[in-house]
Amino acid sequence: MQVLQKEKRSHYLDTYPVAHLFSFDIEESIQVHEYDRGEWIIREGQPPDYLFYVIEGKAKIYITHQNGKVSLLNFINQADYIGEMELLHEAYYSKGIQTTTKTICFAIPFHNWRDKLLEDVKFLRHLSIQLSDKATLMAMKYSQSLAFPLENRLADFILQTADDDLYKEKHITVCDFLGVSYRHLLHVLAQFCDKGFLKKEGHAYRIINKSAIKALADMLRNG
Amino acid sequence: MQVLQKEKRSHYLDTYPVAHLFSFDIEESIQVHEYDRGEWIIREGQPPDYLFYVIEGKAKIYITHQNGKVSLLNFINQADYIGEMELLHEAYYSKGIQTTTKTICFAIPFHNWRDKLLEDVKFLRHLSIQLSDKATLMAMKYSQSLAFPLENRLADFILQTADDDLYKEKHITVCDFLGVSYRHLLHVLAQFCDKGFLKKEGHAYRIINKSAIKALADMLRNG
DNA sequence: GTTATAATATGAGATATCTCATAGTTTTTA
DNA sequence: TAAAAACTATGAGATATCTCATATTATAAC
Structure with a gap:
């Protein structure tokens, strides 16, 4: 300093x-x-x-x-x-x-x-x-x-941080931020790929089906 | 009103x-x-x-x-x-x-x-x-x-709310407060009884082994 | 550049927690 | 006081999430 x-x-x-x-x-x-x-x-x-x-x-x-x-x-x-x-x-x-x-x-x-x-x-x-x-x-x-599984919270986080539909946060940071294990984070990301919501590009993920991700994230909203 | x-x-x-x-x-x-x-x-x-x-x-x-x-x-x-x-x-x-x-x-x-x-x-x-x-x-x-299972958070809550070593909160309220299912709350309470930390008295629970409960609760403290 | 460190990746088994179904009991309401 | 609503209780199976082990790749430090 x-x-x-x-x-x-x-x-x-x-x-x-x-x-x-x-x-x-x-x-x-x-x-x-x-x-x-x-x-x-x-x-x-x-x-x-x-x-x-x-x-x-x-x-x-x-x-x-x-x-x-x-x-x-x-x-x-x-x-x-x-x-x-x-x-x-x-x-x-x-x-x-x-x-x-x-x-x-x-x-x-x-x-x-x-x-x-x-x-x-x-x-x-x-x-x-x-x-x-x-x-x-x-x-x-x-x-x-407490109310939602990682699936929903991660979808929200992806939309918040994706740059031009490309999500490229460090997994390690995201684990600490969302409070889940590294293993589980990768598991859910892999699920998103399987379902065709994301597509892996090197170490980043491209959002393919934005409305599906958005639907998951919107579950968090109330009112 | x-x-x-x-x-x-x-x-x-x-x-x-x-x-x-x-x-x-x-x-x-x-x-x-x-x-x-x-x-x-x-x-x-x-x-x-x-x-x-x-x-x-x-x-x-x-x-x-x-x-x-x-x-x-x-x-x-x-x-x-x-x-x-x-x-x-x-x-x-x-x-x-x-x-x-x-x-x-x-x-x-x-x-x-x-x-x-x-x-x-x-x-x-x-x-x-x-x-x-x-x-x-x-x-x-x-x-x-995110960092601790119900066991620790419940132990803390029990110590905070017990009156004269008698815990008698409504399960339903506690579920909403700690963000777990009714079923799981009862499950962990039953475990505490099995381990001899609590003893059921009617619908309330008496703290039998306070230091064990305290050890679980103290895990939440930092610094 | 090479080595050390940090980050990514995947599998397998364990555990925490949830959902649903069902039943008895207590409290509130009419 | 009877009916309705809220709360307690337990079992069984499903799912979300964790731990640990291990291998590979990228980044930082010397």
Whole structure:
């Protein structure tokens, strides 16, 4: 990790203005952190000293269970906060956060700014909306994971991530994300091929029968 | 549902002061709603017109899936908000909320107060903390449900709900809450009895070997 | 470049969990 | 208080998913 200085720092501050997120002037205190691909922004169980705001790049939120299984809780993208939980709760078990690409974050030190942030309407409103989205998303994923077999959840995931009808996610990542074994994921992908929904192209899969995949994914929707 | 008036209304407003939750004076506009046991505070898919704050009673949050399965997402207790999601998002698929006991809520009409609430620091800070708890809880439940078999999750639930080492929750509720079939829940309970962890007493179960149950539940903890 | 590491791939057997059918019991409702 | 509805209970067979073993291929590190 590098803390960017001078021109590099100003470049990002100018390119991604954040004045609209706060009622007070915080620019002076914002650090700009750059992480390489694969670096950990937060290590599991080690609370950070900063509130981060992602301006470029992508990351993943991981939690490791006692039985050795690893869950990929969610992806983090531009305009997401990192460390909000720790900002709000002194005692919080921090999830691990690992970048998947080079990532640039604005970093606001808790030390001087926690109290100020917790008194700022603009920030809190923005945060509330993000948190409610997060809570809703997790509730949906939770109930869907219990109510539907992998078939439906995978169909949904394929549609969400396919690029030009070509699905090419790493199986290993998908296992952690959907919470199933590698073996079973391949099994269901093979079924999709057998049924003529997908066709394997090298290590990727082409969507052949989109409406069939869509029908499976639509089962997850309610209302 | 009844909207309480006059003495009854003042009684609750006096008994449960909420001035500390808001920066402005809202007491005049607060309605006091009383729901009978089993009544729906929100019907699934029908967004409410009020932000509720529960002052007495208990409720359950339900969502129904297209395949007919029902998930009991969580329990609602005193000091929880209801309708916060709808306050923050104009378009939101409302979960169903049903009381399990007679329940009293303060109800603040969105109509006049939405904008004011979204500008109030005290309210937003309090809400942020509740939402972050909710998001964290759902994330934990999600990842645990994928990483552990019912055995562990049920052990945890038994310890959380047992009263004086006697577990007596309704199976049907627990199935919806833990997301398993009735048949399987009974199967695992029977296993616990076989292993000498529990002993059946009528329709309830007495915890005989607490440390064994605790060991199973502790598997869920991380860090 | 070569070696180490990570990712893909497949088979076979085990286990967790579900569905359905059926019956008795308790609670609620009329 | 009788009928309806909700809840408890158990068996048997089906399916979703996991574990482990092993081989191959792609990617990263030296």
